[in-house]
Amino acid sequence: MIEYFDVTVVVPTKNRVAMLARALMSINEQTVIPKQVIVVDDNSDIPLDKTFFDTFQNLQLDYIYNVKSLGGAATRNLGLNKANTNFVSFLDDDDSWSPYYLENVKLVANSIGNKPAGFYSSKKFVLSNSLQRVLKKRDAIGQVALDDLVCGNVIGGTSSVTLNRLALEKVSGFDEHLPALQDYEFWLSLALAGVSFYPCVNSYMIYTINVNNNQISSNFNNHIRASNIIREKLFDRVPKGTSPKLDAALDYSVVKAVHRRSYIKSLPMTFRMLLKHRRVKGVLLLIPYKAMNFFGKYST
The missing domain is CATH 3.90.550.10 (Spore Coat Polysaccharide Biosynthesis Protein SpsA; Chain A)
Incomplete structure (x- = not known):
């Protein structure tokens, strides 16, 4: 049944x-x-x-x-x-x-x-x-x-x-x-x-x-635009003191999307993110995406 x-x-x-x-x-x-x-x-x-x-x-x-x-x-x-x-x-x-x-x-x-x-x-x-x-x-x-x-x-x-x-x-x-x-x-x-x-x-x-990396979400320009829209929409709504955390999360999402498509373009963004937010997780993005993939560290 x-x-x-x-x-x-x-x-x-x-x-x-x-x-x-x-x-x-x-x-x-x-x-x-x-x-x-x-x-x-x-x-x-x-x-x-x-x-x-x-x-x-x-x-x-x-x-x-x-x-x-x-x-x-x-x-x-x-x-x-x-x-x-x-x-x-x-x-x-x-x-x-x-x-x-x-x-x-x-x-x-x-x-x-x-x-x-x-x-x-x-x-x-x-x-x-x-x-x-x-x-x-x-x-x-x-x-x-x-x-x-x-x-x-x-x-x-x-x-x-x-x-x-x-x-x-x-x-x-x-x-x-x-x-x-x-x-x-x-x-x-x-x-x-x-x-x-x-x-x-x-x-x-x-x-x-997707090994061909042609998903819509892989277009890093879309991520940049989306992160800015979310900032405008939600920063005033999240509890006081938490907007810097959300800002860091959105920056990380953007840099990760760029990293998947172009390691060279992502490098200056990664350094700026690390200096701005001091996120330890962001250090992984200093490794080329293909090298991460070789060791099974897909940035999912």
Whole structure:
């Protein structure tokens, strides 16, 4: 007998049919099945045929095709607005979940009770050209609130997060004006509204590092613009004395994005960041990205 979880999984996708199939199969093979899966296609070159979804027989699937590209934030918001369950999870088309992912999220969610809450999972990291080899693991280790998030995106990307309806009612969705860092800004906005994030230690999201480095989030100019927008939007809202921490976290995000694309361009930015914020973690960015990769130290 199939056990269900009152959750909608929102899956944004674009031009990655094979990876999307992997993501959906990981949902289809969950020990606890979501009530709804919404695939939002952000204007792929060729819309998916309905027969593509026949393989995923355990899932109640809805497919939305954007007639023009709207971007990641708006695409996720479309899924959020159509979801009619008490919980919403996110899964990017190039990521996947371990079979017990939703079962463990459900257990933690039931233990929290009726209050606004988010839930974040542990993570395993793989390369897009070697999906079976786990490079490293990062466990969800504690409750996360605003004091933690102003120091950096300790939660991670959307594929590791589930939110209950009470939390979603606190904010208006992802900021569609941000060219990057939409997930981090969303977690900050939720935390500012009083939402805490609870760890699902035994749930594993498998995060795919794209070796071609062509993800939208890898465009460092987008990170620069996004970090400045977040400063203007949130600096006056965070508790007094914490804006320098958020400033340091945003600078680190920008330098890390530049570091992935151009080590030479990142060097002066790294030195300025180290002098300005004295962040020990930033010292790692003095090592070329390819050298970090050689030793398995992917800057994820």
